[in-house]
Amino acid sequence: MSEITHPLRKYMRPEVKKTTFCPGCGAGIITQALLRAIDELGINIDDCVFVSGIGCSAWIPSPLINADMLHTTHGRPIAYASGVKLGLPNKHVIVVSGDGDLSAIGGNHLIHAARRNINLTVILVNNGIYGMTGGQTAPTTPFGLTTITSPYGNAEHEFDISKLVTAAGASYVARWTTYHPRQMTKSIKKGIEKKGFAMIEAIAQCPVQYGRVSKQGSAVNMLKNYKQNGIRIEKAAKMDAAELKGKIVEGEFADFDKPELLAASAAALQARTGGNK
Amino acid sequence: MGEAKRINTGTHFMMGNQACVEGVIAAGCGFAAGYPITPASEVFNSLCKQLPKAGGTLLQTEDEIAAVCAAIGASWTGLKSMTVTSGPGISLMQENIGLAVGTETPLVIVDVQRLGPSTGVPAVGMAGDIVQVARGSHGDYQIIAICPESPQEMFDMTVHAFNLAEEYRVPVFVMAEGFVGHMRERVVIPEESEIKLVNRRITQGGEPQTRCDFLDPEVAPMPIFGRGLKTHVTSSCHDEHGNRNLSDPDVMHRYIMKPIEKILNKRDRIVEVEADYEGAKLVLVSYGCVSRSSRQAAEMARAAGLKVGTLRLKTAWPFPDKEVRAAAESADFVLVLENNVGQMYPYIKAESAHACKVDFLGPQVLGQIHDPQYILAKIREILK
Numbered sequence: 001m002s003e004i005t006h007p008l009r010k011y012m013r014p015e016v017k018k019t020t021f022c023p024g025c026g027a028g029i030i031t032q033a034l035l036r037a038i039d040e041l042g043i044n045i046d047d048c049v050f051v052s053g054i055g056c057s058a059w060i061p062s063p064l065i066n067a068d069m070l071h072t073t074h075g076r077p078i079a080y081a082s083g084v085k086l087g088l089p090n091k092h093v094i095v096v097s098g099d100g101d102l103s104a105i106g107g108n109h110l111i112h113a114a115r116r117n118i119n120l121t122v123i124l125v126n127n128g129i130y131g132m133t134g135g136q137t138a139p140t141t142p143f144g145l146t147t148i149t150s151p152y153g154n155a156e157h158e159f160d161i162s163k164l165v166t167a168a169g170a171s172y173v174a175r176w177t178t179y180h181p182r183q184m185t186k187s188i189k190k191g192i193e194k195k196g197f198a199m200i201e202a203i204a205q206c207p208v209q210y211g212r213v214s215k216q217g218s219a220v221n222m223l224k225n226y227k228q229n230g231i232r233i234e235k236a237a238k239m240d241a242a243e244l245k246g247k248i249v250e251g252e253f254a255d256f257d258k259p260e261l262l263a264a265s266a267a268a269l270q271a272r273t274g275g276n277k
Numbered sequence: 278m279g280e281a282k283r284i285n286t287g288t289h290f291m292m293g294n295q296a297c298v299e300g301v302i303a304a305g306c307g308f309a310a311g312y313p314i315t316p317a318s319e320v321f322n323s324l325c326k327q328l329p330k331a332g333g334t335l336l337q338t339e340d341e342i343a344a345v346c347a348a349i350g351a352s353w354t355g356l357k358s359m360t361v362t363s364g365p366g367i368s369l370m371q372e373n374i375g376l377a378v379g380t381e382t383p384l385v386i387v388d389v390q391r392l393g394p395s396t397g398v399p400a401v402g403m404a405g406d407i408v409q410v411a412r413g414s415h416g417d418y419q420i421i422a423i424c425p426e427s428p429q430e431m432f433d434m435t436v437h438a439f440n441l442a443e444e445y446r447v448p449v450f451v452m453a454e455g456f457v458g459h460m461r462e463r464v465v466i467p468e469e470s471e472i473k474l475v476n477r478r479i480t481q482g483g484e485p486q487t488r489c490d491f492l493d494p495e496v497a498p499m500p501i502f503g504r505g506l507k508t509h510v511t512s513s514c515h516d517e518h519g520n521r522n523l524s525d526p527d528v529m530h531r532y533i534m535k536p537i538e539k540i541l542n543k544r545d546r547i548v549e550v551e552a553d554y555e556g557a558k559l560v561l562v563s564y565g566c567v568s569r570s571s572r573q574a575a576e577m578a579r580a581a582g583l584k585v586g587t588l589r590l591k592t593a594w595p596f597p598d599k600e601v602r603a604a605a606e607s608a609d610f611v612l613v614l615e616n617n618v619g620q621m622y623p624y625i626k627a628e629s630a631h632a633c634k635v636d637f638l639g640p641q642v643l644g645q646i647h648d649p650q651y652i653l654a655k656i657r658e659i660l661k
Binding site: 015063066070080081087269 | 308336346513
C-alpha cells in the first residue's frame with residue numbers, strides 16, 4: 001500500500017510531525033500559499049533563506065520548512081534578513097512574521113527596508129492582535145475593540161500596513177485575506193520575483209484570541225467575514241470613508257520597478273571606480 | 278606601477294579609528310554595518326570608502342539594533358562581519374548581542390567608548406562599557422573583549438578580534454576608549470604575508486539531525502547559509518542540531534553552559550596581560566589608555582627608589598583572574614587604575630583582597646586621562 005503524502009510535504013523537515021498552531025489558525029493557509037508559490041515558480045528550496053522573528057507567525061517557517069532558517073529576536077527579522085541578503089545576493093531571502101513583530105517593535109526596520117528597496121520578500125501575517133502572549137492590543141487592532149490590554153476599548157487607531165509600506169517606497173505591496181489563498185499565492189510569486197522590496201500582508205484569522213474579543217467567534221465565521229467585507233482596491237478607490245467602514249481592502253497596493261539596493265550600490269561603485277579594486 | 282595592494286602596508290602617522298579600519302581590511306572583513314555615533318564615526322566613515330574597494334559590503338542602518346542584526350545575518354552567510362559603535366549603541370545592541378552568543382555567531386564589535394550615562398559627553402572617551410559588554414545582555418554567557426591602548430593596537434587588536442571571533446564562533450569586542458580612537462600616533466602595518474589570519478571552520482555537508490552544529494566546547498564547524506545545509510538557527514534554547522527545545526532541562530543546561538565552556542576552557546590561550554611587577558611591593562593594575570599613564574608613573578616611582586610594578590589587562594573578558602591573583606600574591610598592595618568610577622574594581626578586588634591591600638584610583642577629574650604625577654602622589658601616599 002502506498003502512503004499518500006501532501007504534495008508540499010517535500011519542503012518540510014522530515015522530523016517535524018506537528019504544527020504549533022491552534023485549531024482554526026490562518027497560519028496553515030499562509031504556509032500553503034508560500035510553499036505553493038515556491039513550488040509553482042520552480043525554485044529550489046535550497047536557494048531560499050527564511051528569516052523570522054517572535055510570535056505565532058514566525059513559526060510558519062521555523063522549524064517547518066526544510067531550508068536554511070534564521071529564527072531571530074522580536075521585531076528584528078528584517079534587519080537580520082538584510083545582512084543575509086547582502087551576503088547572499090543570489091538567494092531568495094524570505095521573511096515571515098507577524099504584525100506585532102514587524103509593525104510594532106520592528107516597525108522601523110520595515111519602513112527602512114522598504115525605503116532602501118532591498119530585494120527581500122516579506123510575508124507579514126496580520127491577525128490584528130498579539131496571539132502568542134494572550135490577546136493584547138496590537139498596532140493593527142481596530143479602534144474601539146476591547147482586548148485584555150484595552151479593557152475599556154482600544155483608544156488608539158490602527159495602522160494600515162500596506163499603505164504604510166507603499167508610502168515608504170516598496171516596489172511591491174499586496175494584501176489578501178486567508179479567504180483568498182490563490183490570489184495570495186500569486187502575489188507571493190510576484191513578490192519573490194520582484195527585484196526590490198516586496199511585502200505581502202496576509203490578513204489571518206486568530207479565532208482563539210481575536211475571534212474571542214471581536215465576538216466573531218470561530219475560524220469559519222472569521223473567514224465568512226473576510227468573504228463579505230473583503231473589497232478589491234480598484235473598487236475601494238471609488239468609495240468614500242463611510243462606505244469603506246468595516247471593509248478589508250485587498251489587492252496590489254504597489255507594483256513598479258525602481259533601482260534595488262544591491263544593484264544600485266554595485267552600479268555606483270562601478271561608476272566611481274571603474275570597477276577598479 | 279603594480280596592482281594596488283589590498284592592505285595599507287607601511288609606516289603611518291594615523292588616528293586610532295583609522296588604524297582600526299586598516300585592521301578591518303587586513304583581517305578580510307566582508308561585511309560591516311553601522312550607524313553614525315561620536316566618537317566612533319570615523320571608523321564607519323572610512324569603511325564606507327575602503328571596504329567596497331576591498332570587495333566587502335556595507336549597510337548604514339536605521340539604528341544600532343539593525344546594525345548588529347545585519348552583521349549577524351551576514352556572518353551566517355560566511356562573511357567575516359563587524360559593526361562599530363559607542364556606549365549608547367552598545368546599550369541598544371545588547372539583546373541581539375545575546376543572539377550572537379546563543380547562536381555562536383562570529384562577530385566583531387568595535388566599541389569606541391565615551392562618557393555616560395545616557396547621552397553623556399560624546400567626545401570624551403571614558404571606559405564606560407567595560408562591564409556592560411560582558412554582562413549587559415540578559416542571561417548567562419561569555420564573550421571576549423580586548424583593550425587597545427594605542428593606534429598601533431587599534432590595528433593589531435582589530436585583526437586579532439576577527440581571528441578570535443572566527444576561531445571561537447563568538448562576539449569579540451574591541452574596547453577602545455574615545456581617547457584611543459582619536460589619538461594620532463605612529464602605526465606600522467606589516468606586509469600582508471606577515472599578518473596571521475584565522476578563518477572559521479565550515480560544515481561540509483550532512484543532515485542537520487546527524488550533524489553537531491552547536492554546543493560543542495571544541496567549537497562546531499559553522500553550517501553557513503546558501504550551501505543547501507538546511508541549517509536551523511534559533512535564538513531560543515536549542516540542542517546540538519539547532520532544534521528548539523524548551524522542555525528538557527538537560528538541553529537548557531547545555532544551551533547555557535557549552536558556549537561558556539567553549540571560551541573558558543581555552544581561556545589560557547585567549548587571555549593576554551602585560552606583567553612587569555617582579556620584586557614590586559605595589560602593583561598598578563589597569564587596562565586601556567590608563568595603562569600608558571600607569572607605566573610612566575611606575576617608571577617615575579622606580580627612579581625615586583620605590584618598588585612599583587604594573588599589570589596591564591590586554592584582555593578584559595574572559596576576566597584575567599589567575600593573572601590578577603598572581604600579581605596580588607606577589608605584592609603588598611594592588612592599586613587599580615581605571616578610566617571610569619571603578620567598573621572592573623570589584624572583579625579585580627575579588628581576586629586580590631585575600632592576598633594584599635587593594636585600592637582604587639579613578640581619574641582626578643572624570644573625563645581626563647590620569648596624570649602620571651597624580652598616580653605617583655597616590656603611590657607615595659600608600660608606600661610612605
